[in-house]
Every structure is written in C-alpha cells, then in structure tokens.
Amino acid sequence: MIRIPLLKDRHNHMFSYGSLAAATDLFKVRTEDEAIKMLSSLPHDRINVAMGWFDSYFTFSKENLDKLPPIIICNNSLHNYIFNTEAGKVIEEQYNEWFTNCKNQEWIERHTMQVLTFIAGIFGFNREIFDYNIKKNLSLGVCFAADMYVCNNEIFEFLATNDCSELTEVWTSPQNYPLLSERYKKVCRGVKLFADGACGASTAAISEYRNGGNPFMTYTDSELIELLEQIFGYRTAMAIHCIGENAIEQVLRCLENVMRHSPDRFIRLEHTQFITEKQAKKARDLNLTLSMQPNFNMDSIDYADRLTKAYCERNDPFRMLIDKAGFKPGENLVLGSDGMPTGVFGSLQASLFPPVPGQRLTLDEYVAGYCTDNFDKGHIEVEIDNANKKVDLKVVCK
Structure with missing residues (x-):
C-alpha cells in the first residue's frame, strides 16, 4: 500500500457543481x-x-x-x-x-x-451548499477545487468575506472582470476564455470527425488578439480553453503576437487534448502552463463514436508532453478533473491504466501534477494491481 496526498483540482466548477448537487x-x-x-x-x-x-x-x-x-x-x-x-x-x-x-x-x-x-x-447558493460540497470533495480525495467560471456577485461576496483560499479559487469571464469591485478582484484568480467547443458536442476544433461534427472556433485571429491585449491590460492570470489542435494553433499564434509586449503574464492552456509535439514545444518556449484532465483519457472510449481512431490515439498525449516536449508535472503541467467526474477514483485508474499507452502517467507524475504537497488534511491509500490493471483506493480524511 502506498500513501499519497489529497488532490488539488486546478480545473473544476466547484460552486456550480455544489449548487447542482441535488441534480x-x-x-x-x-x-x-x-x-x-x-x-x-x-x-x-x-x-x-x-x-x-x-x-x-x-x-x-x-x-x-x-x-x-x-x-x-x-x-x-x-x-x-x-x-x-x-x-x-x-x-x-x-x-x-x-x-x-x-x-x-x-x-x-x-x-x-x-x-x-x-x-x-435554479438551486441557489448558500454556506450550507458550500460546506456540503467541501465534505463531498474530501470524500473523493480532493481538498482543493477551483471554479473556472464565476460571475455571481453573491459568490464573490462570500469569498471576500470568508477566507477560502486553502479550499478554492475562482476565475471569471473577460466581460465580467472589469465589472468587479477591487475587493472582488482580490479573490479572483484570473480570467478564462474559450477558443473552441468540446468533444461531447462535436465542436472541439479538430480537423476531422467520424460524423462530420461541427468544429467551432470562438474568435477570428484579429478578435482573439484584441481580446488578449484587453486581458493583458487587466494584469491578472489567464486561462484559455483550447481542446482541438486547430484552436491550440490559433491560440499559440495569437499569444506569440501579443506576448512580445507582455512576456511576464501567467497563462494556462486548458485541456489541450489534441496538442501536437510541435505545438507543445512552442507552448513550452512561450512559458505557458498546460492544465489537463487525466479522466479525459476516457474520451478515447466514450467518444469513439465521433472521434476517428487517429484522434482517439492522439487524445491526452502525456508521454509526448513529458518525454519529448519537456513538460514537468507540478511545474508547467498541472492536473484537474473539470468535475467529469471529480475525484481520485476515476482519474488515477485512467492515468496508470489508460485506454491508449501514450496517455499513461506514472504514480510519481500523477502525484506531482495533481496532489498537494502535504498530508495535513488526510491522504489516499493506493493499492496497484498491475496484473489486472486495477487500482484500489481508500480516502482517509483527518
């Protein structure tokens, strides 16, 4: 049995999922x-x-x-x-x-x-919902979960009044950030924008779907450059959702243009499921952080009806990112779940025994990219059965 720390989920929607706990x-x-x-x-x-x-x-x-x-x-x-x-x-x-x-x-x-x-x-928000979700997340092995999109001032007021920095962080939209009071900006981690759609809706900006799909790009280059320049002016962190290689290519191209004038910004690329080796090396050279979800390895099975075999095999290329492009888990490669689902139970299984060999993470890589650096709130007991490709887990909270 191996003990690992609890998870720090960098990409979730904690407040939305908390309110939707009754769904x-x-x-x-x-x-x-x-x-x-x-x-x-x-x-x-x-x-x-x-x-x-x-x-x-x-x-x-x-x-x-x-x-x-x-x-x-x-x-x-x-x-x-x-x-x-x-x-x-x-x-x-x-x-x-x-x-x-x-x-x-x-x-x-x-x-x-x-x-x-x-x-x-529809379900609203209150302290009881927040506390319930914290306990639920702990039972799933998660002691910190971000919310990547909050525009509700009731939540910002709650965070400004209560120090929850050890439990969560929130991001908001480019349109909402300038509307926040200075008090609310202090509890806002940064701005998140979307460059494309998602595999589940067949709108991620990849070049080919089995069923034709509807690949979607949110912005033209000129629109994206204008928005990036605007966000750079906010002097806050930025997270960019980009799943398909075409969206990733556009984001890198536009960032390279804008970062000539503002090279010191913290920028995360979210998901990057179909990033190529060339794109990965460019992202590394631009000092970008990749924020990825090991549970999305299962898209290679769950969405095999719409993704071609080649795209199923390209999904979440962790080995390429680490072994060839030089990304380091916990430094410029961080992990989360997007709440699909939250927790250690699906994500560690998908990491150690993924559908595609190139998706595999070692336990040390998983811990470096996903876990906190201490055992203050508890730990996760891990039993790995390599013969049967199975992980048994027990969450122990203090």
Whole structure:
C-alpha cells in the first residue's frame, strides 16, 4: 500500500457543481430506458436538472422527454443541453435568449458558462451548499477545487468575506472582470476564455470527425488578439480553453503576437487534448502552463463514436508532453478533473491504466501534477494491481 496526498483540482466548477448537487446524476447511465426510469420519479411542481448525460450512448426522443416532469438535461461536456416542453416554459420566461437559441450550437458555445450559471441558479447558493460540497470533495480525495467560471456577485461576496483560499479559487469571464469591485478582484484568480467547443458536442476544433461534427472556433485571429491585449491590460492570470489542435494553433499564434509586449503574464492552456509535439514545444518556449484532465483519457472510449481512431490515439498525449516536449508535472503541467467526474477514483485508474499507452502517467507524475504537497488534511491509500490493471483506493480524511 502506498500513501499519497489529497488532490488539488486546478480545473473544476466547484460552486456550480455544489449548487447542482441535488441534480440527478446520469454519468453511469447507458440507455434511454434507464434514464427515463430515473427521471420519471422527479417532482412535477418545479424544474429539475440532470447532469452527466453521454449522448454517445443514448439520446432522448421528444415523446419520452415530454412525458417527464419539467427537466433540463446537461450533456457531460457541459457544451450541450436539452429540455422538455414544460421546462421550456420556465426557460422562455426567465432566460428567453437561451430558449430562442436552444438549437443554435454556435450560440450555445458562446454562452456555455452563462447557461450553466443559469441552471446552477435554479438551486441557489448558500454556506450550507458550500460546506456540503467541501465534505463531498474530501470524500473523493480532493481538498482543493477551483471554479473556472464565476460571475455571481453573491459568490464573490462570500469569498471576500470568508477566507477560502486553502479550499478554492475562482476565475471569471473577460466581460465580467472589469465589472468587479477591487475587493472582488482580490479573490479572483484570473480570467478564462474559450477558443473552441468540446468533444461531447462535436465542436472541439479538430480537423476531422467520424460524423462530420461541427468544429467551432470562438474568435477570428484579429478578435482573439484584441481580446488578449484587453486581458493583458487587466494584469491578472489567464486561462484559455483550447481542446482541438486547430484552436491550440490559433491560440499559440495569437499569444506569440501579443506576448512580445507582455512576456511576464501567467497563462494556462486548458485541456489541450489534441496538442501536437510541435505545438507543445512552442507552448513550452512561450512559458505557458498546460492544465489537463487525466479522466479525459476516457474520451478515447466514450467518444469513439465521433472521434476517428487517429484522434482517439492522439487524445491526452502525456508521454509526448513529458518525454519529448519537456513538460514537468507540478511545474508547467498541472492536473484537474473539470468535475467529469471529480475525484481520485476515476482519474488515477485512467492515468496508470489508460485506454491508449501514450496517455499513461506514472504514480510519481500523477502525484506531482495533481496532489498537494502535504498530508495535513488526510491522504489516499493506493493499492496497484498491475496484473489486472486495477487500482484500489481508500480516502482517509483527518
């Protein structure tokens, strides 16, 4: 048995997921019949939410969806949402822009986090929700979890009033940052922007999908350069979501242009699932940090219906990044979960015994990139069965 420290999850949505703790979890559901059975028992007198749906395994017919109580169903990627007629009546009244554009995937990509904020707002936020989520995360082996998108002033006020720096950090949108008071800016880690979509919605900016897909780039080069220059003026950290190699290429190209004048900014590239070796070396030379999710190794299985075999094999190339491009876990390569799912249980299994050999991390690399540097709040007991390619885990909290 090996003891490792608890996890520091650099990429999560802690406050949103905390508010959504009461949502129905579809993460392990693999058929429409099973999902319908779970959702049919929900209350009819309010809007309900389900999370973790993989449309790669099943979809919902409109007929079956409309038989359910009022329901919003969130794709596990958080880049695709569906709702039934009864829920639509509420959405039409409270968030008409989403209702009007619910079938417009480009609009969804540009407003993904606003939609998630609206959905989380159905359950609200309070101290009890925060404390519950901290305890839940600890049970999953996580003692620190970031929230990569917060625009709710109620949450900023909570953080400004209560020192939670050992438990979380929050990022906000480029549009919201200049609206924050100086007091709120002190508890805001930085600004996050999106350069492309996601595998779950077939909108990540890769060159080829099995099903055609709808690869999406948020900005033109000139738009992205203008936005980067604006954010550099804020003198805060920056995180850029870029999954597909085409989005990564654009981000590197535009950053190289802008960083000539501001080379000392802290910049993280989020996900970078299909980064090439050439791009990785350029990112290293630009002194960028990569923030990646070992649990996304499983996209090579979960999204094999839309990703070609070549892309399944290219997904999360940790060995290339470490062995060839020179990235060092814990220094310029940090790890998190995006909450899909949160915790050590899926991520360590996917790291040590991934679907693709090039995705493998050693236990030391995992610890360096993902864990805290102490055992103050507890530890994780790890048993590795190499013969059966299995990891047994026990979380021990103090």
